[in-house]
Amino acid sequence: MDALADESMFAWVGERIKRQDSASVFLLAPLAAFELVFFVVPFLILVRMSFNTQPETGFYESGWTLAAYGEILASNLYHQIILFSFKLGVIATVVAVLLGLFYAYAAYRAEGLTKSILLFSVILPLLTTLVVKTYAWRPLLAPNGVLNDLLLSLGLVDGRIQFAPSLFGTVVGQVYIVFPYAVLAIYSVLSTLDWDVVEAARDLGASRPRSFFEVVLPEVLPGVAVATVVSFAWSVGAYAAPSQLGTGEQTTFAMEIGNLMLTNFNWPVGAAFALLMLAAMLAATLAVIRLLTGSVGGVQDV
Amino acid sequence: MASVTLANLTKEYGDLTAVDGLDLDIDDGELLCLLGPSGCGKSTTLRMLGGLETPTSGEVHIGDERVTDQPPYDRNTSMVFQSWALFPQKTVLENVAFGLKMDGVDEEERVERAREVLEIVEMGEFADADPGDLSGGQKQRVALARSLAIEPDVLLLDEPLSNLDKRLREQMQLELRNIHDGVETTFVHVTHDQNEAFTLADSIAIMNDGEIEQVGEPREIYDDPVSLFVEEFLGDTNLVDATVEETVEEGIVATTEFDEQIQVPTPNDGVAAGDPLTISFRPEEFDVSRVATDGGQLTESAAHGDVTTALEGTITDVLYRGSSVRFYIEIGGTSVFFEQSVGDETDLEVGDPVVVSWDPEDLLVFSEGERLGRGGT
Numbered sequence: 001m002d003a004l005a006d007e008s009m010f011a012w013v014g015e016r017i018k019r020q021d022s023a024s025v026f027l028l029a030p031l032a033a034f035e036l037v038f039f040v041v042p043f044l045i046l047v048r049m050s051f052n053t054q055p056e057t058g059f060y061e062s063g064w065t066l067a068a069y070g071e072i073l074a075s076n077l078y079h080q081i082i083l084f085s086f087k088l089g090v091i092a093t094v095v096a097v098l099l100g101l102f103y104a105y106a107a108y109r110a111e112g113l114t115k116s117i118l119l120f121s122v123i124l125p126l127l128t129t130l131v132v133k134t135y136a137w138r139p140l141l142a143p144n145g146v147l148n149d150l151l152l153s154l155g156l157v158d159g160r161i162q163f164a165p166s167l168f169g170t171v172v173g174q175v176y177i178v179f180p181y182a183v184l185a186i187y188s189v190l191s192t193l194d195w196d197v198v199e200a201a202r203d204l205g206a207s208r209p210r211s212f213f214e215v216v217l218p219e220v221l222p223g224v225a226v227a228t229v230v231s232f233a234w235s236v237g238a239y240a241a242p243s244q245l246g247t248g249e250q251t252t253f254a255m256e257i258g259n260l261m262l263t264n265f266n267w268p269v270g271a272a273f274a275l276l277m278l279a280a281m282l283a284a285t286l287a288v289i290r291l292l293t294g295s296v297g298g299v300q301d302v
Numbered sequence: 303m304a305s306v307t308l309a310n311l312t313k314e315y316g317d318l319t320a321v322d323g324l325d326l327d328i329d330d331g332e333l334l335c336l337l338g339p340s341g342c343g344k345s346t347t348l349r350m351l352g353g354l355e356t357p358t359s360g361e362v363h364i365g366d367e368r369v370t371d372q373p374p375y376d377r378n379t380s381m382v383f384q385s386w387a388l389f390p391q392k393t394v395l396e397n398v399a400f401g402l403k404m405d406g407v408d409e410e411e412r413v414e415r416a417r418e419v420l421e422i423v424e425m426g427e428f429a430d431a432d433p434g435d436l437s438g439g440q441k442q443r444v445a446l447a448r449s450l451a452i453e454p455d456v457l458l459l460d461e462p463l464s465n466l467d468k469r470l471r472e473q474m475q476l477e478l479r480n481i482h483d484g485v486e487t488t489f490v491h492v493t494h495d496q497n498e499a500f501t502l503a504d505s506i507a508i509m510n511d512g513e514i515e516q517v518g519e520p521r522e523i524y525d526d527p528v529s530l531f532v533e534e535f536l537g538d539t540n541l542v543d544a545t546v547e548e549t550v551e552e553g554i555v556a557t558t559e560f561d562e563q564i565q566v567p568t569p570n571d572g573v574a575a576g577d578p579l580t581i582s583f584r585p586e587e588f589d590v591s592r593v594a595t596d597g598g599q600l601t602e603s604a605a606h607g608d609v610t611t612a613l614e615g616t617i618t619d620v621l622y623r624g625s626s627v628r629f630y631i632e633i634g635g636t637s638v639f640f641e642q643s644v645g646d647e648t649d650l651e652v653g654d655p656v657v658v659s660w661d662p663e664d665l666l667v668f669s670e671g672e673r674l675g676r677g678g679t
Contacts, residue, residue, distance in 0.1 A: 196383045197389060200389070200448075203354065203375070204401035205405055205452065219390065
């Protein structure tokens, strides 16, 4: 087949996709079927479930009511759970993105073996399952754990400290989970930055910190935005870290929905809670994106 | 405005010595070209001048101040990068005003000054443009304006023209020259292009292997190269291997690749019979004419006292190279060339027998890479 015929073949495929005829629909079918079966249908079931009546026994009683939503909006306990979920989301995101920014910058500046080691160590934890690596923090942070033994033997503390289960442990666990994603999101953008540009800034009189804020940060802001959204969405909906490294005070809405569904068998309230949080997360994430990209577009400093 | 002194400057990367004990003085307001092949250490030298590299040993002085250990943001030098390195998130005006902003100049004044400098490089109408939307030549002008805006003592140019096409490059060379005359700043310009160096420079420093081979005005270097490296780097020439037969009062008698003995008037200290030489026959110094069919001309040309100053050869190739024509001549198994301007060219054709003659005074003789009479400096 010569080049001209190849070209006409691409043109043919392009035409099909543009016209959205049977050929392109056929290509999209597997994905569409998957989304339908595993996302759209369960989501609709969830929506339907949230309007059902709460049961005396069993999981639910069929009906049409807003009682489940009312219960969540009225409950002080649920308010606190929601508040804590967002608090954990904000703390874990700020810590993970700041550490990720430093780490990505270090990996960007490193060369040769050091660079490979830095990048490999950030990918390595992704090869272990989430529950196992989160659970691994318990023997490290527990009152009779490794960190306490170390601090005591160095004489830095008088008594044993409960690093976990606690808020501290929860944050450490959650940051540990999202950190690799934050680093990779920032590094992928940072790696396209031409170092000459930073040198030019220093050459024109910008100190090291100033050159970072003037030249590096504006350039990596898209990566920071992605890292923030991923960390935030994941941390607000955290489950593994607070359930393994937190106390009862560190209950997130994801854990509470699990309780409602699997322990209390109150499916309508569980479903309503899930849908309310989905809406809240969507709004919060959009606000974060707006905030970060807005500040990119609005930069005007001569 | 300031003079620059580099003293015994050395930069090593592990086992690799990029710059090796380099000494160089640059006058206040001079436009110096650091000329050399890639990897000769010229960019490293420039970066040490700007503070972007720390010398392994040696000193950098700008004016009366020792700046060897000063970071780039404390020196009043400014670099125009090969990649131009414009700040992608800032407008052209913000780019040019950046250095003034870092110096703490207030906004109104820095905008005004940035606009003035943009006018100098004829980019005034692009003040609000995004650098990403500019062409190579325009980016180059903005990069130049950004560096000029801070009124540096020394402007450092790291092959900023090498990414431009030929016509634009030649135009920018002339403009750079004019801008230099206008601002009276010391310019240090790194390039591997000898034509660019000859067009721009007040003086040229030729670098090889981390060291300076020769410093001087362009004409002086061209007329009087100290080494074979300089002679080869300055342009195309005919280098002919030879062996010393004997040293005579007026110079050297040598057997050449032409299978003929020639005599060259040159200082002959330090050479003895049997030593290998390289003789440069510059193409512009050849006088070539067709052998007359009766053979009369040959006898006339060759009879120049006892010294051979003409040889017989055959045209083997004629190449049209745009504005000039290059003729290749085979003499005794060795090929040499000379050029003529299109329009002035003779009607020599492949296969024509010719006589090639020269003035022995024009020949440059090198022994072990050094020019005889100039070597060992």
